[in-house]
Amino acid sequence: MTPAARAQAAIEVLDRIGPEIAAEQALTNWARGARYAGSGDRAAVRDLVFDVLRRRRSAAVRGGGEGGRALLRGSLLLSGEDPDRLFTGERHAPAPLDERERAAGSDPGAEDLMDLPDWLCALFRESLGDAAADVAEALRHRAPVFLRVNTLRADIATAQAALNEDGIATRPHPLSAQALEVLENPRRINGSRAFRDGLVELQDAASQAVVDALPLRPGQRVLDYCAGGGGKALAMAARTRGQVMAHDSDPGRMRDLPARAARAGAEIVPLPNPTGQYDVVLCDVPCSGSGAWRRAPEGKWTLTPDRLDALRDVQAAILRRAQGYVAPGGVLAYATCSVLEPENMSQIRIFCADLPEWRCASDRQFLPADGGDGFFVACMTRLR
Incomplete structure (x- = not known):
């Protein structure tokens, strides 16, 4: 596919994304119908779509509309590229821009350039203070690998x-x-x-740093209570050079973990129902994913205040359940890939206030300025 044909494919995918069809699904549906597209073509189209989603608000303002053509044009202009290079109408390229399209659009304002819904702009400022604009700017760009x-x-x-x-x-x-x-x-x-x-x-560097922040030693009993795909469980096994138990409320998320553990030479034991007590229990809880929106930018536009409240309820419930698995003298660790205060230190303060036998021994917020994604981790101990 030519660069222009890839641009047309990206426009078609953008037009399909909506409440009923997520970005990944729209991309998959397009790829199934585009047997002529090689792996490089599919990757290039995905990059174009995700570039738009990272800065959808500012691209819509600059491009003068919410449709795929306007969004891609706006994204190209924001990147300093000439849309006429791709909007040629030749073969499978997008049709040339007409005068109405050329006249549409304006320069995005400061709020537009945060590329967040209004309510999240406000929450970013409440959560991050002076760092809010820098974090929002980082989330407008591709993440390092x-x-x-x-x-x-x-x-x-x-x-x-x-x-x-x-x-x-x-x-x-x-x-x-x-x-x-x-x-x-x-x-x-x-x-x-x-x-x-x-x-x-x-594995993201900040995700690795979260595991580095845990007080792990060889010989400990360790439980990854929200293991998901198992990246942190594998990192913990490498640090302890021993067995790590892995649990997830949806065991299907761990389906690839045995193969990953075998490749890594790590001893990971999936547990449908944990029992007993552990020296370290990690709760990498479901969250908004706001710290990783460079990688999953659609989350910016699909998160709602009600959804955030529901996530906070789930997070609090997980902490309550997991604390029962911590042995005397052990550590309960709480982690999110979020930069939002209500999901992070606010949860720790509420937990420790409700259960005064627990105290927060350490906490750390990682931001994109540190080099990786936005992550939060806190380690709590039970007072004797």
């Missing part, structure tokens, strides 16, 4: 050498001692020897 070096299989130098064999350039990142930022050819990772042999795992 990070790897975690699996210390059960390799050290940093060995992993980098193996990645170099497949043309994947990396550099260490200060957020975590095991983090590598991918500089070249990120789409080669899954096919690389380093990945196949379990030397590295795809």
Whole structure:
């Protein structure tokens, strides 16, 4: 596909996204009907669509409308690109822009350039203060790609050498001692020897730093209570060099975890129903995902105040249940990939106020300025 044909495909996908069809589904439906599109074409169309979703509000203002053509035109103009290069009408390209379209649009204002709904602009400022605008700006752009070096299989130098064999350039990142930022050819990772042999795992640097913040030691009993795909469970197993129990309310989310653990040489035991007590219990709870909206930008536009309230109820309930699995002297860790105060320290204050035998021993908010996604982690201990 030519760049112009990819632009037309992106317009069609954008026009399909709505309350009933999510972005990933719209992309999948398009790809199924576009057998001529190779893997590079599909990746390029996805990039165009996600670039628009990251800055949908400002793209709509600059492009003069909410339709796919206007949004893509606005996104291109915001990036300093000339839309006429793609809107040529030749073969499978978008039709040329008419005079009405050329006259439409205006320069986005400061609120538009936060690329959030109005209620989230206000909540960002309440949660982040002076950092709100910088965080919102970071979420308008693509996220870097990070790897975690699996210390059960390799050290940093060995992993980098193996990645170099497949043309994947990396550099260490200060957020975590095991983090590598991918500089070249990120789409080669899954096919690389380093990945196949379990030397590295795809994991955001701030997500790795969350695990680094946990007081883990060899010999501890560890439970990942909201394991999901198991990225943090694998990182914890590498730190403790021992067994980690993994639980999720939806066991289907853990379906790939046994294969991932085998590749990594990690001992992960999925638990449908946890029992007993543990030295460290991690609750990486369901959340808005606001810290990771660079990777899943549709969440900006689908989150509502009611949905946020419902998530906070789920988070509080998980903390209440999980604290019963913490052994005397143990640690209850709470984590989100959110930058919103109501999901983060506010939850810890409420929990400790309701259960005064618990206290917060440490907490940390990671922001995109630190290099990775936005994450929050707090470690709590029970007073004797």
